[in-house]
Amino acid sequence: MGEMKRLQSVLGTRINTDPGRRAVHITVRLSAVIKTPNGCLLALRQPFPGKPQRHLLPGRTIDQSAPFEDVLRRILRQQLNINTTIGALIKIAKTGDHDEYIFVVHADEHNTFPEPDSPTSDGYYWDAIEPTPQAIHAANFTPKEIGFLFAGHLRHGQPPWTLPDIRSRPPAKRRHHKTR
Numbered sequence: 001m002g003e004m005k006r007l008q009s010v011l012g013t014r015i016n017t018d019p020g021r022r023a024v025h026i027t028v029r030l031s032a033v034i035k036t037p038n039g040c041l042l043a044l045r046q047p048f049p050g051k052p053q054r055h056l057l058p059g060r061t062i063d064q065s066a067p068f069e070d071v072l073r074r075i076l077r078q079q080l081n082i083n084t085t086i087g088a089l090i091k092i093a094k095t096g097d098h099d100e101y102i103f104v105v106h107a108d109e110h111n112t113f114p115e116p117d118s119p120t121s122d123g124y125y126w127d128a129i130e131p132t133p134q135a136i137h138a139a140n141f142t143p144k145e146i147g148f149l150f151a152g153h154l155r156h157g158q159p160p161w162t163l164p165d166i167r168s169r170p171p172a173k174r175r176h177h178k179t180r
Contacts, residue, residue: 088165
């Protein structure tokens with residue numbers, strides 16, 4: 001299924017793809033849930049002087065219509081210098097600015113991960129978050145619903161990298177109520 005068709009079915013909305021009209025302009029953030037070799041969640045820590053730090057999942061904001069999986073694979077190759085297989089789309093976080101598409105990503109066995117506290121080129125630091133509800137909440141993920149999603153599933157013994165693909169759910173059906 002094409003990327004636009006998949007987006008339409010996941011979002012439950014129609015996206016204009018008529019070639020005679022202006023192209024659809026979608027800005028989204030693609031994020032990756034990556035399990036480190038020691039069983040932690042790989043994250044980017046963003047320090048703020050005098051304020052609590054926050055964590056983001058590896059990824060980037062994009063402004064294109066190429067298949068998300070291919071773009072995310074390239075982004076992670078640039079950010080981490082690792083080879084990956086993109087798995088399940090586990091969440092679309094509606095943030096207001098742009099939607100965040102969160103994918104489970106499986107890293108090849110022979111990859112080398114960055115050490116915690118090593119800096120990135122854009123002012124962040126790599127971090128490894130323990131997969132416990134307490135550690136996830138303490139990490140202060142942005143957007144907040146990422147932390148709530150991960151901590152909630154961890155409370156039930158389900159790590160984030162085992163969550164099912166939301167694209168496998170049937171599309172939402174509009175219910176029509178009879179009027180009197």
